[in-house]
Amino acid sequence: xxxxxxxxxxxxxxxxxRGFLKGAGIAAAAAAAVVAPVAGEAxxxxxRSDARKARYRETDHVRRFYATNRY
Amino acid sequence: MARMKFLCDxxxxxxxxxxxxxxxxxxxxxxxxxxxxxxxxxxxxxxxxSVSMACMHCTDAPCAAVCPVDCFYTTADGVVLHSKDLCxxxxxxxxxxxxxxxxxxxxxxxxxxxxxxxxxYCAGGxxxxxxxxxxxxxxxxxxxxxxLPLCAEMCSTKALLAGDGExxxxxxxERVLKRGYGSGAWGWSTAYxxxxxx
Amino acid sequence: MRPLSQIVxxxxxxxxxxxxxxxxxxxxxxxxxxxxxxxxxxxxKEEQLLRQLNPTVAGxxxxxxxxxxxxxxxxxxxxxxxxQTTQAWIGAITILGMGxxxxxxxxxxxxxxxGAGPSGKFILRFxxxxxxxxxxxAGCFIVLALTGLNISFGKTLxxxxxxxxxxxxxxxxxxxxxxxxxxxxxxxxxxxxxxxVKDNVPNAIDVAWFKAGGGLIGSAHPPAKxxxxxxxxxxxxxxxxxxxxxxxxxxxxxxxxxxxxxDMQLAQMVHAAVSxxxxxxxxxxxxxxxxxxxxxxxAMGSGQVDLNWAKEHHSLWAAEQGAKGGRSAQPAE
Numbered sequence: 001x002x003x004x005x006x007x008x009x010x011x012x013x014x015x016x017x018r019g020f021l022k023g024a025g026i027a028a029a030a031a032a033a034v035v036a037p038v039a040g041e042a043x044x045x046x047x048r049s050d051a052r053k054a055r056y057r058e059t060d061h062v063r064r065f066y067a068t069n070r071y
Numbered sequence: 072m073a074r075m076k077f078l079c080d081x082x083x084x085x086x087x088x089x090x091x092x093x094x095x096x097x098x099x100x101x102x103x104x105x106x107x108x109x110x111x112x113x114x115x116x117x118x119x120x121s122v123s124m125a126c127m128h129c130t131d132a133p134c135a136a137v138c139p140v141d142c143f144y145t146t147a148d149g150v151v152l153h154s155k156d157l158c159x160x161x162x163x164x165x166x167x168x169x170x171x172x173x174x175x176x177x178x179x180x181x182x183x184x185x186x187x188x189x190x191x192y193c194a195g196g197x198x199x200x201x202x203x204x205x206x207x208x209x210x211x212x213x214x215x216x217x218x219l220p221l222c223a224e225m226c227s228t229k230a231l232l233a234g235d236g237e238x239x240x241x242x243x244x245e246r247v248l249k250r251g252y253g254s255g256a257w258g259w260s261t262a263y264x265x266x267x268x269x
Numbered sequence: 270m271r272p273l274s275q276i277v278x279x280x281x282x283x284x285x286x287x288x289x290x291x292x293x294x295x296x297x298x299x300x301x302x303x304x305x306x307x308x309x310x311x312x313x314k315e316e317q318l319l320r321q322l323n324p325t326v327a328g329x330x331x332x333x334x335x336x337x338x339x340x341x342x343x344x345x346x347x348x349x350x351x352x353q354t355t356q357a358w359i360g361a362i363t364i365l366g367m368g369x370x371x372x373x374x375x376x377x378x379x380x381x382x383x384g385a386g387p388s389g390k391f392i393l394r395f396x397x398x399x400x401x402x403x404x405x406x407a408g409c410f411i412v413l414a415l416t417g418l419n420i421s422f423g424k425t426l427x428x429x430x431x432x433x434x435x436x437x438x439x440x441x442x443x444x445x446x447x448x449x450x451x452x453x454x455x456x457x458x459x460x461x462x463x464x465x466v467k468d469n470v471p472n473a474i475d476v477a478w479f480k481a482g483g484g485l486i487g488s489a490h491p492p493a494k495x496x497x498x499x500x501x502x503x504x505x506x507x508x509x510x511x512x513x514x515x516x517x518x519x520x521x522x523x524x525x526x527x528x529x530x531x532d533m534q535l536a537q538m539v540h541a542a543v544s545x546x547x548x549x550x551x552x553x554x555x556x557x558x559x560x561x562x563x564x565x566x567x568a569m570g571s572g573q574v575d576l577n578w579a580k581e582h583h584s585l586w587a588a589e590q591g592a593k594g595g596r597s598a599q600p601a602e
Contacts, residue, residue: 166352
């Protein structure tokens, strides 16, 4: 008697878990669709000379850092 | 052209390890890897000093010289970066590095090394600036955002300086002049073949 | 007994004295600190630490990674110069030098023939297990040597041809191959030692063999047993060199397990130097076992060598085998 009940109770739980897998498949496909155009518009890796370019700029933020460190 | 450097004012460092924590949090550095650490020398003795150390972004970087796949490159800012796509985790850079900066996740066979990870001076890697791929591999790219490394920016005692080498050296010189003492710019003679004259 | 009031009065005066002393000791607020006091007088100096006999700057850390306690290790610069310069010179001398010697030898001496010509009769020199052990070790060694050379010199020699990405990929594969094939190589070394050590004990015959130029210089064939002096030299360089490579290699394979940064650097230097010398020796071994001498390859190929070859190069061994009779003079298949 108890066993039957357990089986009945378990059924929707399994469905719930596998339903998540179905959802995940759709989500993955959707994610791929979303990612693809993004990867297309911006180069994934910079060219060798681009990677070496200077990034430091003396912005207000940086100047404030220097100023507070002078105390 | 500004040349990025780190300078740790050991007379100010109180070994709070906030730089270590900030770095780990900012870049979501994985378990077991510390891009920055604080070493206390002569601990418990008179005159002990703590120094916060990460990659010093050396001039003529030893890691780049010994790398068998040439994965390192120095940017125009003087920041030494590397490509995790090329790195094979051989460990040579750690043998050559004077500061113990390169770190390796333990993902290889026989407990050997995965792709090397080190301080990027908060300047990411060869992926596009600020991209998700760059963040996943190297962490955030603050330098491209017009900011400086977070470890230095949030240092509670303003011990750790980052930025243009000439400016931070002058800041340090002013401090030494004002207070009358200074234990020197740790690591500079090794990394940049120069010291801060005070 | 003194009256209580007297004691109380004394205590009160003592307390008052203490308070006044403290007040004197504490300088009034706003007073200038004496400039003669230097708080860094006793502080550690980087310069001092770097001027030590064995300069390292190390201390205490609060993270579990013990090797992070070393703040500055100038020894890394020495290792760099070994890796960039010394290692390249060792490689150039052993490999190019040995290549040059062999080329010169080939032009002077040519292929060493079987003096009496092939007899057509064969005797068993190496059985199946001996050949398996040889080729197990040899096969592993060749892959290990090529991947090792690739990691040492590939950046200069191979990367310009392939480009960074392709070169990094083959180097990554090479690292895996190097790590995994280390184990069958070490197994082969152990077997090789067990199978052949009894025939490789140096003795007076070897001295005579070397004095006679080993048959390499001049056309005389000094007598030899199963292994001649030259082969014993190869055997012991493989066993001892292989042992050095195994020990240093295992240390490198399990980085920082019971080793410090200095140990790791030493292990790499031993590994690189010994392997480059061994590669040089093996080039000579491969040459004389294949192109350099008629009939030599059969010993490790089919295991059956020509009777005349055996009589010339291993006269004592051939006589021994002949005395044993039976399977010694087997006809070719």
